[in-house]
Amino acid sequence: MAATIKDIAKLAGVSTATVSRVLANKSAFFSEATATKVHAAATELGYQKNTAAAELVTRHSNVIAAVVNSTKTNFASQIIEGIQAEAHQHELNVIILYAGDADSAQQRRALMTVIERPVMGILLLSVDLAPENLTLLQGSQVPYCFLSISFDGERLPYITSDDWQVGYQATQALIKQGHRRIGLAGVDRDFHTGRQRVLGYTQALQDAGITPKAEWIQLGNYSYDAGQAAMQAYGAQTELTAIVGASDMAAIGVMNQARDLGLLVPADLSIVAIDGTELCSLVQPQLTSVSQNFYEMGIAGVQQLRSIETLPQKITPIKLVNRQSVRMLSPE
Amino acid sequence: MAATIKDIAKLAGVSTATVSRVLANKSAFFSEATATKVHAAATELGYQKNTAAAELVTRHSNVIAAVVNSTKTNFASQIIEGIQAEAHQHELNVIILYAGDADSAQQRRALMTVIERPVMGILLLSVDLAPENLTLLQGSQVPYCFLSISFDGERLPYITSDDWQVGYQATQALIKQGHRRIGLAGVDRDFHTGRQRVLGYTQALQDAGITPKAEWIQLGNYSYDAGQAAMQAYGAQTELTAIVGASDMAAIGVMNQARDLGLLVPADLSIVAIDGTELCSLVQPQLTSVSQNFYEMGIAGVQQLRSIETLPQKITPIKLVNRQSVRMLSPE
DNA sequence: TAAGCCATTGTAAACGTTTGTGTAAAGTGC
DNA sequence: GCACTTTACACAAACGTTTACAATGGCTTA
Numbered sequence: 008m009a010a011t012i013k014d015i016a017k018l019a020g021v022s023t024a025t026v027s028r029v030l031a032n033k034s035a036f037f038s039e040a041t042a043t044k045v046h047a048a049a050t051e052l053g054y055q056k057n058t059a060a061a062e063l064v065t066r067h068s069n070v071i072a073a074v075v076n077s078t079k080t081n082f083a084s085q086i087i088e089g090i091q092a093e094a095h096q097h098e099l100n101v102i103i104l105y106a107g108d109a110d111s112a113q114q115r116r117a118l119m120t121v122i123e124r125p126v127m128g129i130l131l132l133s134v135d136l137a138p139e140n141l142t143l144l145q146g147s148q149v150p151y152c153f154l155s156i157s158f159d160g161e162r163l164p165y166i167t168s169d170d171w172q173v174g175y176q177a178t179q180a181l182i183k184q185g186h187r188r189i190g191l192a193g194v195d196r197d198f199h200t201g202r203q204r205v206l207g208y209t210q211a212l213q214d215a216g217i218t219p220k221a222e223w224i225q226l227g228n229y230s231y232d233a234g235q236a237a238m239q240a241y242g243a244q245t246e247l248t249a250i251v252g253a254s255d256m257a258a259i260g261v262m263n264q265a266r267d268l269g270l271l272v273p274a275d276l277s278i279v280a281i282d283g284t285e286l287c288s289l290v291q292p293q294l295t296s297v298s299q300n301f302y303e304m305g306i307a308g309v310q311q312l313r314s315i316e317t318l319p320q321k322i323t324p325i326k327l328v329n330r331q332s333v334r335m336l337s338p339e
Numbered sequence: 340m341a342a343t344i345k346d347i348a349k350l351a352g353v354s355t356a357t358v359s360r361v362l363a364n365k366s367a368f369f370s371e372a373t374a375t376k377v378h379a380a381a382t383e384l385g386y387q388k389n390t391a392a393a394e395l396v397t398r399h400s401n402v403i404a405a406v407v408n409s410t411k412t413n414f415a416s417q418i419i420e421g422i423q424a425e426a427h428q429h430e431l432n433v434i435i436l437y438a439g440d441a442d443s444a445q446q447r448r449a450l451m452t453v454i455e456r457p458v459m460g461i462l463l464l465s466v467d468l469a470p471e472n473l474t475l476l477q478g479s480q481v482p483y484c485f486l487s488i489s490f491d492g493e494r495l496p497y498i499t500s501d502d503w504q505v506g507y508q509a510t511q512a513l514i515k516q517g518h519r520r521i522g523l524a525g526v527d528r529d530f531h532t533g534r535q536r537v538l539g540y541t542q543a544l545q546d547a548g549i550t551p552k553a554e555w556i557q558l559g560n561y562s563y564d565a566g567q568a569a570m571q572a573y574g575a576q577t578e579l580t581a582i583v584g585a586s587d588m589a590a591i592g593v594m595n596q597a598r599d600l601g602l603l604v605p606a607d608l609s610i611v612a613i614d615g616t617e618l619c620s621l622v623q624p625q626l627t628s629v630s631q632n633f634y635e636m637g638i639a640g641v642q643q644l645r646s647i648e649t650l651p652q653k654i655t656p657i658k659l660v661n662r663q664s665v666r667m668l669s670p671e
Numbered sequence: 672t673a674a675g676c677c678a679t680t681g682t683a684a685a686c687g688t689t690t691g692t693g694t695a696a697a698g699t700g701c
Numbered sequence: 702g703c704a705c706t707t708t709a710c711a712c713a714a715a716c717g718t719t720t721a722c723a724a725t726g727g728c729t730t731a
Contacts, residue, residue, distance in 0.1 A: 009480050011717055022681045025721060038679065053478050058455035059391045060717035064686045070452065081413070091437060095445075100452040103435040105423060113427075120402065120432040123390035148341050148383050155643055259621055266623060289563065290622055291598060333484070343687055354711045359689060368707060396716045405685035 010052035015331060018048040030056070043305050059125075063088040068101045068125035071312060076134040078106040081255070082301050084134050086290055089305020090130060097313065099127065100292045111137040126140040129313030130154055130305075135198055154304050157320075159199045166307045166321040168299045170200050174207025177279045177297040180213045180327050183299045183310050185336030189219075192237035193227035193257030201253070204281070208251060229253050234260020243268040249277040250337060255286045258294050262332070270333055273334040283328055292331035299325055342384035362388070365428035391457075395502060400457035402432045406449050408466040409440040413587070414633050415464050415617050416484055421637020422462060422578040429645065432461065443469040454479040460644030462486055462637075467530055484643045486636050489652075491531045498639045498653040500631045502532050504541060505657055506539025509583045509611045509629040512659050514547045515669030518581040518609060521551075524569035525559035525589030533585070535615070540583060561585050566592020575600040581609035587618045590626055594664070605666040615660055631657055 012026040021041055025208055028036045029045040048054075050253030062068050071094055075083045081135035087103060092099050092137060107113030111181065117142055121129055129144070129151040136144065144151055153165035172193075181189050185217075191208045195201040205224060212219045225240050227233025254259025262272050270276045272292060280287055283298025302321045307321055344358040351358065353373055361377040369377075371489070380386075403426050407415045419435065426433050436453060439445030450472055453461055461483040476483055476660045498577050506523075513521050523540045527533040535558060544551045557572050559565025566589035573579055584590025588611030593610065594604050604609045604624060612619055614631025632655045640651055659661035 013717075024682080024720075025680060025720080028680090031719080033720095036679075041679080055479055056455050057457075057717050058393075058452075059457055060686090061719070062686090062715080063389075063392055063395060063688090064719050066686070087437065095448070100448065101436070103437070104433070105419065116427070116432065120390075120434070123388050125389075125391055147387055219472055262633070263621075263623060268552070285563075286621075289595075289618075291595060345687080353689080355691075357710060360710095363689080365690095368709075373709080376725075392716090392718090393689070395687080395718090396689050396717070540683050 010049075010059070012054075013028045014052055015045060015048045018052065019254060021045065026208070028213055033225045046329070062125040066125070069098060069126045070126050071100055071128050071130060071309060072121040072126045073101060073103045073130045073132060073133055074106050074108055074121070074326050075103060075132045081286060082155070082282050082299070085284065085301035086132050086305040086308075089302040089307075091305075092302075093306040093309035097309070099309070102126075106131075106134050107134065111140060114140045114220045115143065118143055122149060128152070130308045130312065131156075144205070150215070150312050152308050154308045155299070155301065155324055157199050163320060164311060164319045165305050166311060166323060167200070168325045169322045170203035170302075171207040171210075173281055173297050174204035174209075174251070175211045176207075176325065176327055178208045178211035178277055179214075179247040179334065180295070181251070181277060182211060182217075184249075184277065184333055187215070188223070188247045188249070188269075189217075190223045190225065190237070190250040192225045192241075192250050192252055192261050193233035194224065194253035195228050195230050196226055196301075203295070204253065222339060223247065227253065227257065228273055231256045233257050234262075235264040238268065240262035243270065247276070249333070252278060252280045252294075255280045255282040255284050255294065255296065257281075258296075258332075259286065259290055262290065271285040273332050277333040277336075279333060287328070287330060293339050295330045295333045296323055296328050298328045301321070341389075342381075342386045344386075346384055347377060347380045347386060350384065351376040353377065355371060365503075372391075387667040393590050395458040397429050400455070401430060402434055402458050403460050403641060404453040405433060405435045405460045405462045405464060406453070406466055407435060408438055409465045414487070414614050414631070415620060417616065417633035418464050418640075419638075421634035422641055423637075424634075425638040425641040428639070431641070434458075438466050441467065443472060446472045450475055454481060460484070461646065462506065462640045464553040465486075472583050482644050483530050486640045487631070489531050489535070489631065493579070494651060496643060496651045498636050498643060498655060499532070500636075500657045501654050502535035503539040505543075505613055505629050505631070506536035506541075506583070507543045508657065508659055509613055510540045510543035511546075512611055512627070512629070513581040513583070513609060513665065514543060514549075516581075516609065516665055519547070520555070520579045520581070521549075522552065522555045522557065522573060522577075522579045523646050524557045524573075524584055524593050525561055525565035526556065526585035526645075527560050528558055528633050536585065547598045555579065559585065559589065563588045563592040565644070567596040569593060570596035570600065575602065579608070579667070581611070584610060584612045584626075587612045587614040587616050587626065587628065589613075590628075590664075591618065591622055594626070605664050609665040609668075611665060617661070619662060627662045628660050629657055629663045630660045631655065 012023045015026045016023045026045050029042050072088055091101050104117040106117040129149055131153045133155040155167050157167045194204055214315050225237030236274045238261045243337050252261050258278050262278055265276050280294040280296040283296035287294040287296045345354045347358045348355045358377050361374050405422055423433050436449040438449040461481055462483045465487040485498050489497050491497045526536055557569030570593045582593050584593050590610050594610055597608050612626040612628040615628035619626040619628045635655045
């Protein structure tokens with residue numbers, strides 16, 4: 008149905024080889040005269056290149072696949088923007104796939120659609136791959152890199168923030184303002200990222216001579232609901248004066264629940280969020296955060312895929328952004 | 340490098356045709372014995388199918404491309420979930436592309452990467468295609484459908500809410516609570532969607548015997564900033580008692596700016612948002628909204644692509660969701 | 672004028688699949 | 702034991718490109 012280079016060749020009275028060369032602009036391989044003939048024929052036929060066919064023979068693609076764990080996590084968009092920016096600089100195209108939230112079957116589906124097609128590389132944004140899917144990924148010949156997630160033992164390529172530092176600095180920011188009874192809400196200790204954040208949090212407290220109680224840490228999956236549940240668990244009479252939200256969403260959950268319990272932020276309760284997406288400045292009061300550089304992560308991810316030798320791990324910087332959710336505690 | 344069906348054929352001692360049929364599970368075309376041989380060989384070689392090659396010969400693909408206008412608009416994720424759900428039911432896969440915000444070059448890039456490859460159809464989420472890119476899209480043989488956007492004259496296939504009704508119902512909801520001086524903030528009158536919302540808004544006022552002043556309508560691009568700017572234009576001394584935000588983001592912008600101007604929501608100013616994404620229940624007070632059924636839009640979009648005959652336009656339902664940002668105005 | 676070179680173009684193989692057609696062997700009914 | 706059907710497989714063409722190699726012809730140079 009659609010026009011092919013064969014049709015163009017016939018119409019222009021040349022061979023398909025010449026058409027291919029003209030269209031690919033392999034100059035010094037054709038004359039001006041034929042070039043114009045070919046181009047005229049191409050536009051007349053409304054030719055659309057079939058890249059799949061071309062990729063089949065050249066065995067090389069220019070699309071990067073970004074696999075995202077869920078539509079719910081909002082930081083993904085910042086990473087994707089970084090990916091796009093860097094990719095476009097190098098004439099690469101980006102496609103995005105959603106892999107669902109801890110849904111092995113959907114992960115597999117997303118992975119399959121990219122592995123089975125020619126892609127130049129795969130970026131996995133904060134996705135906890137099920138073991139069988141990891142095997143799948145490794146079995147394919149496609150280069151890959153995890154973003155915004157880290158791993159313990161296995162030597163997987165990843166780019167992320169220093170999660171220990173994230174936990175440490177969020178906690179320390181509160182300590183510096185005089186807080187000593189500080190909670191950590193909505194963190195997931197099943198994975199490396201969460202474990203590191205807990206470790207950083209604990210160390211910051213210990214460095215200030217504080218021994219955290221077990222109930223100060225409320226586990227969860229970084230979601231709004233997890234933040235809410237954590238705050239419910241702390242209760243209106245909590246001894247805590249400050250809470251670190253494991254994510255922006257969790258922090259907002261904490262804040263809204265605190266309000267429902269009659270606690271004012273930051274008057275009664277200070278909050279530091281982890282992530283620092285635009286959500287932090289949308290809510291009232293705006294949330295002070297330990298902000299990750301997601302955009303940079305995206306850029307680094309593309310660079311990692313492009314580099315031959317695989318420098319396996321990389322850490323992107325974080326910074327504390329002061330907004331309105333932390334108050335200085337007067338020492339009593 | 341990677342194993343092909345040729346390798347499997349050699350290892351299993353059969354022809355590639357047989358391998359293909361076994362792998363595609365075209366039963367009644369092979370015996371149990373060969374099937375097991377082939378499967379054994381396939382796993383031994385770590386075979387990964389090259390779908391691009393298969394699609395080349397079958398001339399038919401099972402991936403749907405969703406083109407999104409920007410990473411910024413948050414409702415997209417709900418549409419995408421709808422798309423995924425419906426697509427997966429029919430063994431279709433979904434890839435997502437970002438087309439940038441009113442950036443013709445990036446639109447073109449996104450469009451090209453999908454048109455040049457075998458895709459089964461293209462869904463365009465709220466993207467205002469530049470004229471040249473629309474021509475491009477129409478020139479390709481790929482079926483397509485616009486989502487969450489509508490058009491005036493041209494007969495383009497689209498699925499969206501009734502934007503006139505959206506404007507009407509949002510305004511009417513405020514009128515019913517006794518408001519008579521009502522603004523509309525952040526709406527874009529350059530496109531059909533925005534124009535319809537303005538028309539609905541105006542009609543609702545007129546039906547209540549109210550003649551809207553020109554300055555009640557503040558134009559913008561549906562963004563947080565647009566909402567903020569609109570509220571700044573209204574000013575602290577505004578005669579308005581209520582405002583319709585052209586989107587969730589715009590409504591939040593209005594609300595936060597109002598607070599900065601010393602106005603309390605909803606005590607001094609009532610707000611109705613348009614869209615009704617989860618953002619509405621994240622902020623404080625939670626925003627009353629005219630909610631669109633984005634999930635349903637995604638489902639309908641996939642169905643539209645799958646149906647041969649193209650029933651060009653479809654309207655998805657909306658509903659008013661009462662939350663906390665509107666107060667009843669006592670008649671004086 | 673022959674040899675050599677360069678610019679331009681064509682020929683054909685290859686990429687990894689699917690599938691229509693052909694065919695040998697095995698099974699069926701009489 | 703014959704004609705027939707069925708089963709199970711192989712052969713080869715096709716999809717739309719790219720590209721190595723060959724071929725052509727004109728031009729330069731000695």
